[in-house]
Amino acid sequence: MKRLVILGGGESGVGTALLGKEKGYEVFVSDKGKIKEKYKEVLIHNEIEWEDEKHTESKILNADVVMKSPGIPEKVALVKQIRAQGIQVVSEIEFASKFTNATIVGITGSNGKTTTASLTHHILKQELDVGLAGNIGDSFAKQILEKDYKNYVLEISSFQLDDIVSFKPNIAVITNITPDHLDRYEYQFENYIASKFRIAMNQTKDDYLIYDADDEVITNWLAKHPVQSKMLPFSLTKPIENGAYLENETIKITIDNDQIIMPTANLALEGKHNVKNAMAASTVAHLLKIRKQTIRESLENFQGVEHRLESVLKINKVQYINDSKATNVNATYFALESMDAPTIWIVGGEDKGNNYEELYPFVNEKVKAIICLGVDNEKLLKNFSSMVDVIVETQYMSEAVKIAYKIAKAGDNVLLSPACASFDLFENYEDRGRQFKEAVRSL
Structure with a gap:
């Protein structure tokens, strides 16, 4: 035994x-x-x-x-x-995958993987028997034991990929790669990139790799480390012969001369990064022969993911937004990019070696006050105190929300988008997001 x-x-x-x-x-x-x-x-x-x-x-x-x-x-x-x-x-993914013959869609990336995995599952479940597992929901192993679906969508972190041996998804998706978790990779970005690409390491010419062709980290890596799988890139900026691209506010997806065209006007999720998430999910659905009409409808009625740019409440014409899932700078970049009103930004937590420079333009343009919510806020103060009139520190979510309430004027946004891990003051990002929502509701 x-x-x-x-x-x-x-x-x-x-x-x-x-x-x-x-x-x-x-x-x-x-x-x-x-x-x-x-x-x-x-x-x-x-x-x-x-x-x-x-x-x-x-x-x-x-x-x-x-x-x-x-x-x-x-x-x-x-x-x-x-x-x-x-x-x-x-890893669990490696152990469990030996006991299923299901078609596996594996989704990794620094950001967007939960949204892309949830959206992909939402589309596929309209027509297929499909489970959602990995970093999300009930464990993959438990689902194989209890249900064994014919298909799985797995959200997979780099940590889970570090311990695979023969695991291979039939369809792999890499949403993007930006510096994250570098504390676990000897502070070497290269190590982290290599870890993400393990998702394709066992793939053959009969498998597919869907990736963001606008992401230079990904395209540079692929140029030096070719993969066996068939590549289906997606892009917002250039036409793609096999894969997906955006033209005149319309997503065009082509696989072996079979094209689907979808207007982006009615996408349930807003923001450029969500157009990319929609492209990745739709490409998977197209590969798995989901009807075009089903893909369109699913993209229009998808509800989004908790703690990811989640509108909580409007109080005195101030919108409170929970983006607790933004545990790295790049996720917060997308959040700030999508703000269209003066914003009071609640930021901070356990820093994983963050470089905040890419946020400067947004902070200068959109942020009117910053509330630092962490045990150690020195780096945030150093980066941003010259850019905003008001920057305060606290270690309590309830206090952070009260301060925001006092500063906010009608038409403003209050955004929790921490750019950091949550473990210094909270159990996890979900706990942080729920505390934010409770504090807003009890204003």
Whole structure:
């Protein structure tokens, strides 16, 4: 009996444990932190051995295979020990994919992957049996165990790709690549780019890679590191023979001389970056033979993703917008770009080596006040204090929202778009977004 040790008792860890047990592995789950009650109950109910608030090496180093949670960095001593013993380390995506024959659409990128994955799933589910997993919703492993859909849309982070071995999506999507999580990649952008491109490393000529042809990081990398898969680029600026492009406010998608044309006027999501997300999702749908009419209708009625430029409330003609999912500078770039009114910007958190320069033009043009919400705001103050009249610091969401309320005039926007991770003051970006929404509702 093979021994499967799982590091991390969260959604992906517990899903893998259940699938592993069903497939005949001897399973042990170990978490250095506390395992949430709801997950403990599942483990106990399924008679899976577990421990939390510690790692017992003797029970871990005898594994045949280790599935580690994407949140655990390589530099942790225990991970180094596991590797030194030659034990295979895999991600949930790698482990689970061995137990399904489904068609897999894998979506990665620094930004837009949740929206693109949700939108792709929204279109496909109108006509196909399809699950949505990866970084989003119920774990991939658990869905394979309980439902095993014929198709999956997976939102995949670079951390999950770092531990794949033979995983390959039939259709891969790279939305864009901008510096993010560099703290996990020795502060080398090259390492992070290479990590994203692992999504295509096992692809063959029968698979597809959909990517942003306007993104120089991607096109430069592809020029030096060719892939096996068929390439379907998308672009807002130039005609594309095989792939998607924008012409006169119309999206044109061509695959093997079969073209779909869609007006962008009625897209549910606003902003240039969402035209790109729509192109990527529609290209996937076109490949999977979804009817043109279905694709059009789905793009028009898609509701968007929570914590991503989500309109919360209008109070005294001031619009409050929750973009808590903006955990890096590039995501905040899109948020500020789409603001069409004077904006009070709530920013800050755990900085991952951010360079704020690309935001300067927007801050000069659109931002009237900045509220820094982090444990350490020194970098923000240094970058922006000369650009705005008002810049204040706080460590409480409720206070940040009250300050914004006082400063705001009719017609203004109050935007939470932190450009940073949330772990210094919040549990995660969802917790940060919900606290913002609660604070706005209780104004």
